[in-house]
Amino acid sequence: YPPSPGASNQPASTPTPTPTATPGVYPDGISLNEYMPDPASDWNGDGAADQDDEYIELHNAGDAAVDLSGWRLDDMDDGRARSFLFGPDGSPPYTLPTGATIPAHGFLLVFRSESGIALNNDGDWVRLLRPDGVVVEATEYGSSRDDEAYSKTADGGDQWTRSYPPSPGASNQPASTPTPT
DSSP: OOOOTTSOOOOOOOOOOOOOOOOOOOOSOEEEEEEESSOOSOTTOSSOOSGGGOEEEEEEOSSSOEEOTTOEEESOOOOHHHHHHHOOOSOOOEEOOTTOEEOTTOEEEEEHHHHOOOOOTTOEEEEEEOTTSOEEEEEEEOOOOTTOOEEESSTTOSOEESSSOOOTTSOOOOOOOOOOO
16 A cells, blocks of 8 residues: 555545647548639628628538538638748638538538638638648639639539529539520
8 A cells, every 4th residue: 555644544546548649530522612702792691792792612422411510611821930030911710610520422601701711802712621730622712703613613623613593502503505596
């Protein structure tokens, strides 16, 4: 028994192993799908066409709904050295709140009014990060035009286009061409 002056004698306690953190298991198939850096229309439905109508859309290619609590959206990696020397260039990362879910084969739309992420009209980055900080996807764009969305040519795919009409919260589709009469 270990010394116990002024207390009753007790056998030595057996140390319990400290649980070690195991890396999280994150779903595949979550990706950036569309974003609008230079809105000229009221995309968020608040009655005003302004900067808060900028949006980033995510897509879930999987067969089950996914909880994205703790995932982050960001516009640029403000590395410590760069931020220290020149000041931050991007918006602070936005952490998706508890309960943020994306349905199977569905979309999650995040407006600037919620995220605070400012997508620069003269070019910027759009990034999706897991809760552990790993970048799932990042894309860079140049200058933008009023109401011109950057869209995946196929939902969840890897090719981007600026020729599709904006479709916030819905599947990306090429512009329809009128049929001759």
